[in-house]
Amino acid sequence: MRIPLIAGNWKMNKSVTEARHFIEAVQGKLPTADTVETAIAAPALFLQTMLEANQDDVLKIAAETCYYEDEGAYTGETSPKALHEMGIPYTIVGHSERRRYFNETDDVINRKVLAVLRNGMTPIVCCDETMGRRETGEKIHWVVNQVSAALKGVSAEDAAKIVIAYEPSWAIGSGNSASSDQAEDGCYLIRQTLADIYSDEVANGVRVLYGGSVRPDNIAGLMTRDNVDGVLAGGSSLDEQSFIQLANYQNL
């Protein structure tokens, strides 16, 4: 059984103080991890404060990115080794904003996936899709290529542990979520790609999330779909009450 994962991605928002207040506010209000797992990915400079405020340890504190080397002369980068040492379990890799604004290529994303796994963490690998490609029917190649490139050299054993997020660019921050049919299509395609690369067993164990304008008023419909195992929410994860609602979507 795949335990749903409701994850937030704060991007470059909030201050350290606001981050601490958020974590304090959600204590005791999130489902226990054996029913629905919850995570917030935040800028690296907030993580220690968030870990310290996370007294009940239900919420997973995650990173938004990291570098693909463990240490060395890479000014300004975040070490996956150091993240693991802090107790960070998840790191987002290959978000479309990293691809677009920081020129992350499939090769860089693949190296980061390998680095996150090598350091005992789980990558949340983001898979993008542009409106133009969706309309011209190129979606299949685009999604399949991104998943295949990101997982190059990843063993079946490691692949079984990863999380993949299907995040169409046209839905991110637009207020227009994919419909539940579109989300299911994208997540199914990713699972089929995993089955082709590895096996049905691996594909059926991997959690595939949908991301793009997920809100408390549309999460329940998305989560009814067979291949949608959770969400990666941006804007609606910034407010604690909204995130608590997302996490408790089964009661909405």
Ligand SMILES: O=C[C@H](O)COP(=O)(O)O
């Ligand atoms: O990682 C999260 C996605 O970029 C979605 O962001 P959004 O919920 O603000 O559309």
